Amino acid sequence: MSLVASSYGKGNVKFLKVKKNPSNPKEQDILQANVQVLLRGNFDISYTKADNSPIVPTDTVKNTVLVEAKTTDVWPIERFAAHLAKHFINKYSHVSGIEITIQQARWTRFDVNGKPHAHSFRHDGPETRNTYLNYDRSGKLVLESSIKDLTVLKSTGSMFYGYNVCDYTTLKPTKDRILSTSVASTWTFDPKKVSTLDDVFKAADKGLFDNTYDAARNTTLELFALENSPSVQATMYNMSTKILKLVPEVSKVDYVLPNIHFVLFDLKWKGIESNDELFYPSSDPNGLIKSTVARDANAKL
Numbered sequence: 646m647s648l649v650a651s652s653y654g655k656g657n658v659k660f661l662k663v664k665k666n667p668s669n670p671k672e673q674d675i676l677q678a679n680v681q682v683l684l685r686g687n688f689d690i691s692y693t694k695a696d697n698s699p700i701v702p703t704d705t706v707k708n709t710v711l712v713e714a715k716t717t718d719v720w721p722i723e724r725f726a727a728h729l730a731k732h733f734i735n736k737y738s739h740v741s742g743i744e745i746t747i748q749q750a751r752w753t754r755f756d757v758n759g760k761p762h763a764h765s766f767r768h769d770g771p772e773t774r775n776t777y778l779n780y781d782r783s784g785k786l787v788l789e790s791s792i793k794d795l796t797v798l799k800s801t802g803s804m805f806y807g808y809n810v811c812d813y814t815t816l817k818p819t820k821d822r823i824l825s826t827s828v829a830s831t832w833t834f835d836p837k838k839v840s841t842l843d844d845v846f847k848a849a850d851k852g853l854f855d856n857t858y859d860a861a862r863n864t865t866l867e868l869f870a871l872e873n874s875p876s877v878q879a880t881m882y883n884m885s886t887k888i889l890k891l892v893p894e895v896s897k898v899d900y901v902l903p904n905i906h907f908v909l910f911d912l913k914w915k916g917i918e919s920n921d922e923l924f925y926p927s928s929d930p931n932g933l934i935k936s937t938v939a940r941d942a943n944a945k946l
């Protein structure tokens with residue numbers, strides 16, 4: 646028998662960072678993060694020989710995340726992920742690679758008396774901004790960022806008809822239905838354009854990661870609202886191609902969209918016209934629709 650693969654580290658390392666404007670310390674920004682760091686490398690003897698000598702304790706990994714969060718810039722999360730990768734690779738010669746996941750909570754500054762307040766924020770529900778960075782000492786870099794748990798609903802402007810009909814079909818075609826989903830959208834940065842950790846730092850300075858997040862989120866919301874959707878499938882494809890058009894540094898866009906159903910409460914039995922006005926939420930079963938759209942049709946997935 647042999648150990649075929651292993652990695653280890655710390656998950657759920659959480660912090661809130663406060664950034665103060667040096668010229669007006671009451672003007673602040675915040676970032677709440679949940680970080681996971683997994684190390685791989687020359688750790689086999691800790692599994693196979695009970696020899697702990699190579700192990701950097703997960704407690705040390707936790708301390709590192711928190712110390713570095715205090716002493717370096719954590720905006721945007723892609724920069725902080727690259728910073729942590731560089732730190733662990735440089736500090737421990739037996740670490741051959743690292744996988745970092747950062748989830749950022751959505752705190753939104755709110756207005757008071759018509760203008761954005763200097764240091765007050767509203768928690769905007771379960772929606773998160775995320776990044777995943779996988780780096781190999783050999784230089785190979787994978788960088789994917791995402792939005793998760795962005796729950797949306799439109800009460801009209803969605804259709805579903807013309808589908809395959811067989812002896813198992815009970816669904817009625819419709820040109821007007823409710824459409825609701827909880828968006829998971831992931832965009833992968835082109836490894837030819839963002840190919841090193843230094844490229845990540847440079848791209849962060851230029852605003853690429855914030856701009857791409859804004860493009861993906863705005864595209865998702867705008868197309869969801871504006872399109873008379875023929876299906877979840879067609880709408881998610883349109884969202885993906887628009888993001889690829891807007892951001893040349895992105896090579897691939899993935900969506901995972903549950904179809905959250907609302908069932909009409911039919912009141913004909915009571916002599917009341919239903920008129921598509923009263924529905925009950927139906928949590929399960931739900932449709933689940935996934936797609937990957939790549940700029941290059943021959944891209945290796």
Ligand SMILES: O=c1[nH]c(=O)c2[nH]c(=O)[nH]c2[nH]1
Pocket residue numbers: 805816875876877878904932
């Ligand atoms: O947009 C949709 N796609 C489907 O594949 C599907 N299947 C279904 O029953 N309703 C829907 N809606």
